[in-house]
Amino acid sequence: MSPLRFELLAFDWDGTLFDSTACIVKSIQAAAREFGLPEVPKERAQHVIGLGLEPALQIAVPDLPRERYRDLANAYRRHYFATVHEVTLFEGVPDLLLELKRRGHRLTVATGKSRRGLDEALRQVGLTDLFEATRTAEETASKPHPQMLHELMDELRVPAHGTLMIGDTTHDLQLAANAGTAALAVSFGAHAAAELLALQPLAVVPNVPALATWLRQHG
Known part of the structure; x- marks a missing residue:
């Protein structure tokens, strides 16, 4: 297996994994x-x-x-x-996350949700044990302040160049820029593709299969 470009994958939750x-x-x-x-x-x-x-x-x-x-x-x-x-996960998300875990990626969540909201959602979809670390806005600075990503990177001891933020909003992309990490955008959530492209992520993908393909090829 080839070395991973991004060891740590930080997923936004709402609109990226969860169709909320x-x-x-x-x-x-x-x-x-x-x-x-x-x-x-x-x-x-x-x-x-x-x-x-x-x-x-x-x-x-x-x-x-x-x-x-x-x-x-x-x-x-x-x-x-x-x-x-x-509400449930976008179709294909569970299989994608399991594949990424098997490949050796370290999965995390960086979300604007409350801790209660994230924990209940994780239990609802059965993913509580899949993520190594999570951060919510009530525990740290809200996006786009970089503290959320900095804390995840520090906890898992992964540098910025080995971290990829994946999200559906310009707030996620600004968070990544402020934290010094790469960013990948999905256009099936809250913000339109044109808004996301303006912030120059590595790519903007239109659906979960395209997200999976991109991560296989570039992650």
Whole structure:
């Protein structure tokens, strides 16, 4: 087997492995309606996916006094956890992750989710033991601050040149740039391919089979 180019693969969760974009958008919109606020456009709600929850809500729902965002976040969580059980991994993701693990890659997650949200999602899809390390936005700095990736690299003792960030948003790509790592984008999540291409990742792939092919050839 040829040496791995990227020992450490850091996956975003929502919109990259987990098909949760629509669930998150609807939960943001429902929380805003609960507070009597104007309807949040789908595009604005999608744009903030990947950020920590309160920073995301401050952008998606700007017409609220700052001290009310914690309450809005709690409303969002109620709506999200009421429906997330209907969400699953993108087709082909379990097989891809197992293949990458067999090849010797060290799999991690770098996500804007809460610890509760990530742990429940991992249990839901049966992947709790597949990842060597995970970081959520409530445990460290939110994307695109580099701390999340720096902590994963330090924990697994893998340098930046051996690390690849894989995500579906410009926040993921900016995180990688700030941390000094390479980045690979997927265009089947929250952000459009044109937005992702503007940040010059190694590639933008349109689906899970293309992601698998790219990683086999270049990972």
